[in-house]
Amino acid sequence: MSERLDPRDRAGRKPAEPAERTGSVKRAGPAGPFELDELDVPVTQNELAEPFEMDEMDELLKLVERAGPVERAGPPRPGATTRTRVTEVTPGAVRERRDDLATEEPLEIRIQAGDARRTVAITMRTPGHDFELAAGFLYGEGMVTSGGIDRIGYCTDEDVTPEARYNIVTVRLHGELPDLPALDRHFMTSSACGVCGTASLEALHDRCSPLPPQEGLRVSPDILYGLPRRLREGQGVFGKTGGLHAAGLFTPDGELLALREDVGRHNAVDKLVGWALMGERLPLGGHILMVSGRSSYEIMQKALTAGLPIVCAVSAPSSLAVDLARDFGMTLVGFLRDERFNIYSSPERIVT
Numbered sequence: 001m002s003e004r005l006d007p008r009d010r011a012g013r014k015p016a017e018p019a020e021r022t023g024s025v026k027r028a029g030p031a032g033p034f035e036l037d038e039l040d041v042p043v044t045q046n047e048l049a050e051p052f053e054m055d056e057m058d059e060l061l062k063l064v065e066r067a068g069p070v071e072r073a074g075p076p077r078p079g080a081t082t083r084t085r086v087t088e089v090t091p092g093a094v095r096e097r098r099d100d101l102a103t104e105e106p107l108e109i110r111i112q113a114g115d116a117r118r119t120v121a122i123t124m125r126t127p128g129h130d131f132e133l134a135a136g137f138l139y140g141e142g143m144v145t146s147g148g149i150d151r152i153g154y155c156t157d158e159d160v161t162p163e164a165r166y167n168i169v170t171v172r173l174h175g176e177l178p179d180l181p182a183l184d185r186h187f188m189t190s191s192a193c194g195v196c197g198t199a200s201l202e203a204l205h206d207r208c209s210p211l212p213p214q215e216g217l218r219v220s221p222d223i224l225y226g227l228p229r230r231l232r233e234g235q236g237v238f239g240k241t242g243g244l245h246a247a248g249l250f251t252p253d254g255e256l257l258a259l260r261e262d263v264g265r266h267n268a269v270d271k272l273v274g275w276a277l278m279g280e281r282l283p284l285g286g287h288i289l290m291v292s293g294r295s296s297y298e299i300m301q302k303a304l305t306a307g308l309p310i311v312c313a314v315s316a317p318s319s320l321a322v323d324l325a326r327d328f329g330m331t332l333v334g335f336l337r338d339e340r341f342n343i344y345s346s347p348e349r350i351v352t
Contacts, residue, residue: 077166078105078127080261102244103127104263109134110155110170111143113177117170126244126262127166130154132274133267134169139277140270140302142207143178146282150174201324204301210329211309217286218351219310223254225339227290228314234259235292247272250288257287265291266298273306283307295334300324310349312336317344 086099107130109121121137131152138144155168231248234256244261247268251257260271269291276282288310289303295313297320303311304324311325312333325332325345332344343350 078103080126080128102263106167107133108168109137110168111138111173111177112170113173113175116177118177123264123267125264125267129260129271129274130166130169132260132271132278133262134171134274135277136270136272136274136302138171139273139282140305142305144171144173146277146280148174149277201320201327204304204324205327208304208328210327211285211304211307213329214285214309214349217252217309217349219252219288219349220351221341223252224312224333224336224341224350226254227288227312228337230254230256231259231290231292235261244268246292248290249276249284250290252286252288265293266296266302268292269299269302273302276306285309288312290336294318295321295332297321297324300330300332304328304330309346312341 080103081100082103084099084101086097088095088097103126104124105127107123107125107127108119109123110117110119112118120141120143123133123137125133134152135144135149138149139146149171151172153170153172154166155170156165160168227248227250230250231246234248235244235246244263245265245268246259246261247265248259249257249272258272258275260268260275262268262271269289272289273282276284283306285307287308289308290312291299292314294315295311295317297318299313300311300317300321301324308330310331310333313335314337315335317325317332317334322332322344324330329346331346331349333350334342334344
């Protein structure tokens with residue numbers, strides 16, 4: 001079982017400053033199981049933030065092959081986009097052209113403690129930030145806590161085909177496997193419906209408390225008006241495919257701190273929460289979550305466990321999402337577009 005972080009476990013494209021190649025990369029903050037200097041190969045900050053798309057990697061390999069033969073190691077790893085051919089029909093014209101699709105692949109999430117191992121979820125996702133997705137999902141479901149993860153790695157079991165290697169993630173835990181009702185069943189998730197059979201509001205009260213009022217947290221409508229545009233500007237894969245959801249973490253001043261994309265809106269939130277968990281940034285009190293679609297119960301649950309007091313969505317909330325927001329003191333904003341929005345709960349955090 002591999003226990004190393006892959007420097008190319010990243011998706012999305014955004015401009016980055018070039019960096020010089022160094023022997024290892026250090027990150028600020030306390031040490032933990034996700035230290036970058038555990039990597040086998042020298043990497044740069046630019047490589048970590050901006051991975052090669054599959055077509056770009058092919059071009060680089062062609063350049064290297066001119067100097068000498070290159071032996072490819074097994075099937076290519078799936079990327080965030082997949083290239084295809086389409087027939088485009090417009091008034092008076094029909095033409096063949098190339099198109100980019102948002103990749104959708106299954107991801108099996110396993111947890112392991114000692115010799116005990118269990119599969120806890122299978123989700124359809126867009127490849128990239130898989131370790132964050134696994135960590136964020138487990139954290140949102142209460143299966144792990146901050147500091148509870150020892151290692152995360154892709155599966156290299158001998159009985160797993162090379163094609164499936166990057167579709168299985170094992171999260172090694174400190175201590176024993178959690179004794180949770182969730183382990184009595186497998187979670188089957190999809191890009192559309194979120195977690196089937198997820199905990200009810202009553203059960204959520206058993207492990208989560210209402211968020212504090214945070215009297216100093218006040219956001220103006222002008223800040224909120226700008227969030228959809230900043231979110232859209234950060235969606236590099238959506239710009240190529242038009243087929244991905246996004247979740248963005250913002251400061252009260254409207255600064256975008258992190259953004260994740262996925263075919264599943266709940267997966268995008270899991271990746272964002274996993275990013276915060278692996279970076280020891282939880283809880284996320286004093287921040288704003290912005291999602292590109294509607295706000296569902298699953299999204300609100302994940303935001304609550306991460307301590308996010310304000311959740312904004314481009315589209316409508318569900319009834320259960322509103323109930324959860326009101327029960328736990330979260331500010332829920334919907335239909336945030338074209339310089340208008342609705343506040344469904346805890347309006348005191350929005351200065352109107």
